[in-house]
Amino acid sequence: xxxxxxxxxxxxxxxxxxxxxxxxxxxxxxxxxxxxxxxxxxxxxxxxxxxxxxxxxxxxxxxxxxxxxxxxxxxxxxxxxxxxxxxxxxxxxxxxxxxxxxxxxxxxxxxxxxxxxxxxxxxxxxxxxxxxxxxxxxxxxxxxxxxxxxxxxxxxxxxxxxxxxxxxxxxxxxxxxxxxxxxxxxxxxxxxxxxxxxxxxxxxxxxxxxxxxxxxxxxxxxxxxxxxxxxxxxxxxxxxxxxxxxxxxxxxxxxxxxxxxxxxxxxxxxxxxxxxxxxxxxxxxxxxxxxxxxxxxxxxxxxxxxxxxxxxxxxxxxxxxxxxxxxxxxxxxxxxxxxxxxxxxxxxxxxxxxxxxxxxxxxxxxxxxxxxxxx
Amino acid sequence: xxxxxxxxxxxxxxxxxxxxxxxxxxxxxxxxxxxxxxxxxxxxxxxxxxxxxxxxxxxxxxxxxxxxxxxxxxxxxxxxxxxxxxxxxxxxxxxxxxxxxxxxxxxxxxxxxxxxxxxxxxxxxxxxxxxxxxxxxxxxxxxxxxxxxxxxxxxxxxxxxxxxxxxxxxxxxxxxxxxxxxxxxxxxxxxxxxxxxxxxxxxxxxxxxxxxxxxxxxxxxxxxxxxxxxxxxxxxxxxxxxxxxxxxxxxxxxxxxxxxxxxxxxxxxxxxxxxxxxxxxxxxxxxxxxxxxxxxxxxxxxxxxxxxxxxxxxxxxxxxxxxxxxxxxxxxxxxxxxxxxxxxxxxxxxxxxxxxxxxxxxxxxx
Numbered sequence: 001x002x003x004x005x006x007x008x009x010x011x012x013x014x015x016x017x018x019x020x021x022x023x024x025x026x027x028x029x030x031x032x033x034x035x036x037x038x039x040x041x042x043x044x045x046x047x048x049x050x051x052x053x054x055x056x057x058x059x060x061x062x063x064x065x066x067x068x069x070x071x072x073x074x075x076x077x078x079x080x081x082x083x084x085x086x087x088x089x090x091x092x093x094x095x096x097x098x099x100x101x102x103x104x105x106x107x108x109x110x111x112x113x114x115x116x117x118x119x120x121x122x123x124x125x126x127x128x129x130x131x132x133x134x135x136x137x138x139x140x141x142x143x144x145x146x147x148x149x150x151x152x153x154x155x156x157x158x159x160x161x162x163x164x165x166x167x168x169x170x171x172x173x174x175x176x177x178x179x180x181x182x183x184x185x186x187x188x189x190x191x192x193x194x195x196x197x198x199x200x201x202x203x204x205x206x207x208x209x210x211x212x213x214x215x216x217x218x219x220x221x222x223x224x225x226x227x228x229x230x231x232x233x234x235x236x237x238x239x240x241x242x243x244x245x246x247x248x249x250x251x252x253x254x255x256x257x258x259x260x261x262x263x264x265x266x267x268x269x270x271x272x273x274x275x276x277x278x279x280x281x282x283x284x285x286x287x288x289x290x291x292x293x294x295x296x297x298x299x300x301x302x303x304x305x306x307x308x309x310x311x312x313x314x315x316x317x318x319x320x321x322x323x324x325x326x327x328x329x330x331x332x333x334x335x336x337x338x339x340x341x342x343x344x345x346x347x348x349x350x351x352x353x354x355x356x357x358x359x360x361x362x363x364x365x366x367x368x369x370x371x372x373x374x375x
Numbered sequence: 376x377x378x379x380x381x382x383x384x385x386x387x388x389x390x391x392x393x394x395x396x397x398x399x400x401x402x403x404x405x406x407x408x409x410x411x412x413x414x415x416x417x418x419x420x421x422x423x424x425x426x427x428x429x430x431x432x433x434x435x436x437x438x439x440x441x442x443x444x445x446x447x448x449x450x451x452x453x454x455x456x457x458x459x460x461x462x463x464x465x466x467x468x469x470x471x472x473x474x475x476x477x478x479x480x481x482x483x484x485x486x487x488x489x490x491x492x493x494x495x496x497x498x499x500x501x502x503x504x505x506x507x508x509x510x511x512x513x514x515x516x517x518x519x520x521x522x523x524x525x526x527x528x529x530x531x532x533x534x535x536x537x538x539x540x541x542x543x544x545x546x547x548x549x550x551x552x553x554x555x556x557x558x559x560x561x562x563x564x565x566x567x568x569x570x571x572x573x574x575x576x577x578x579x580x581x582x583x584x585x586x587x588x589x590x591x592x593x594x595x596x597x598x599x600x601x602x603x604x605x606x607x608x609x610x611x612x613x614x615x616x617x618x619x620x621x622x623x624x625x626x627x628x629x630x631x632x633x634x635x636x637x638x639x640x641x642x643x644x645x646x647x648x649x650x651x652x653x654x655x656x657x658x659x660x661x662x663x664x665x666x667x668x669x670x671x672x673x674x675x676x677x678x679x680x681x682x683x684x685x686x687x688x689x690x691x692x693x694x695x696x697x698x699x700x701x702x703x704x705x706x707x708x709x710x711x712x713x714x715x716x717x718x719x720x721x722x723x724x725x726x727x728x729x730x731x732x733x734x735x736x737x738x739x740x741x
Contacts, residue, residue, distance in 0.1 A: 018473070019471040021471050028432045033417070075417075283476060
């Protein structure tokens with residue numbers, strides 16, 4: 001009893017966080033995710049004076065969407081939408097504006113909304129060829145994201161004449177998902193015969209190599225990352241490293257990052273290495289809760305991963321992975337569903353069987369899904 | 376993925392970083408209103424260009440030097456009326472900062488005096504309406520339970536009720552807390568069956584009459600109540616704030632020790648003393664729901680009273696259910712040989728599992 005009392009009193013008695021005044025002017029109080037350059041400032045100022053300048057607004061929205069990709073920061077989507085405000089509600093808005101509008105919706109996980117915008121755009125007879133190509137590609141990507149592969153293929157077929165290289169890459173990738181991975185890998189390799197592979201193609205090849213269980217994935221991910229340091233690519237490489245048992249490398253790769261996708265991998269790596277992860281875990285938990293509050297159910301992928309690999313709650317992870325699978329069906333989502341189903345033991349049996357059937361019917365090949373057949 | 380081609384659609388995976396959020400907190404006393412607005416420094420930098428030396432970080436000097444602009448932006452972004460009339464600005468707080476999950480926020484406190492007592496606020500929120508369409512503000516009244524009001528910039532005035540939750544709501548909150556907290560209930564369940572006995576050397580002997588059992592129960596419940604009221608008040612007021620993992624683990628330990636003491640008494644001193652010490656731990660555990668309200672000083676009194684009352688009512692319900700049965704059975708051999716030791720062992724096992732789970736952050740139980 002005395003020991004109990006001593007324990008109670010010995011527990012650190014911290015006061016809750018309160019507003020404070022920093023002690024010195026030199027104290028750094030916030031790191032900024034990027035530096036705004038003079039052109040950007042000028043563009044914003046001009047747009048603030050008169051928001052209805054289409055070229056400026058498009059440039060602003062594009063810059064914001066680019067930053068969203070590089071930084072993984074959803075604020076940028078709000079900034080893009082604000083730049084497009086004069087055209088946001090108008091059905092007959094200029095095609096460029098509709099294209100960007102669709103991207104903002106899609107990035108907010110409103111896939112149906114994005115597809116509707118793109119469909120309207122593709123129905124315009126006077127759509128410029130390069131914009132048509134972009135709209136086809138964007139729609140194909142959304143369909144692929146939901147594993148609607150025939151729809152995706154039909155769109156990429158239409159793309160052949162307008163943009164041969166992306167069309168070829170798209171069709172090769174779809175081929176790899178429907179039972180012909182080695183031929184697809186060769187086709188993708190042939191698309192960039194030289195030494196310098198464009199980052200997007202390196203990423204595509206890295207992901208295919210990972211699905212085939214080919215260790216070449218590492219070099220390709222590295223190449224993609226060197227070409228374009230984006231959150232998606234960094235997170236994909238971190239996942240590959242974690243799957244290979246190289247937690248220390250994954251830790252180094254995700255060190256000091258602001259984006260939560262990377263913070264998640266960082267926390268997982270810390271835990272695998274038995275290092276203290278309390279503070280970043282708490283930050284991540286807050287952030288995931290805030291994201292879920294803002295867009296309920298739309299962040300199930302990260303939440304499931306968090307529940308499985310950080311919180312050790314396999315059943316909750318399975319529930320979230322299933323919710324995620326209901327609207328997002330990329331190979332990574334299937335892998336997550338399989339892992340959670342396996343972790344949940346008997347409770348995951350039905351989910352595992354259903355996934356196995358789905359993957360078999362599609363002809364999906366993925367070394368990471370080999371566990372599906374071990375029943 | 377085809378998304379790689381687009382160089383854009385990767386966003387679905389990369390998300391989870393927070394969208395921009397500001398926080399509004401109103402404190403209302405009669406016709407006086409205190410408004411606290413927390414705005415992310417990153418958002419302020421975007422609109423005001425705070426990073427004077429362009430080094431990609433904000434120093435306190437850079438923020439403080441532009442505080443007047445920050446205040447102007449905030450004043451234009453948030454306007455409220457009470458009862459249809461604007462209120463008069465009485466004063467402003469010092470420039471301050473506070474950390475939120477997505478980074479440092481500027482804290483802007485303003486004090487207002489309105490013409491009449493304030494019953495509701497109509498908030499016209501426009502902050503960042505032109506620059507970030509995804510920005511939102513969470514507004515709440517200090518002392519209000521439940522979800523905050525979500526403000527969308529430029530969506531027109533929205534109403535925040537300035538009526539505090541009633542005493543009854545806090546009573547219900549307290550009862551719900553007892554009903555939902557199996558560990559608190561189990562602690563009581565562990566104490567009552569033995570209250571009809573008294574210590575007899577290394578074991579227990581039945582009390583002669585019901586009066587002795589009632590007196591013992593009264594002592595136990597009083598000790599528990601007094602003790603947990605003290606720490607509940609201290610924790611709710613923010614005087615003590617030990618990490619919840621410690622407290623949760625200690626609560627499990629109290630259940631474990633009480634259950635073991637049932638099987639073979641070993642805790643020295645009268646039982647009410649043990650219960651009092653353990654009650655101190657449970658009180659900190661009770662404080663969670665109250666801590667989030669952000670109340671201070673006298674504002675805490677009513678919630679604390681109501682909440683505590685609810686906790687007591689919940690406890691009395693448990694006692695009322697168990698004590699008559701324990702009284703009736705206290706001389707039965709089966710009660711002494713099987714029911715109390717068996718039940719206590721089961722509770723001890725469960726508490727040991729909780730203790731392991733909570734102290735080591737494992738998940739052993741479903």
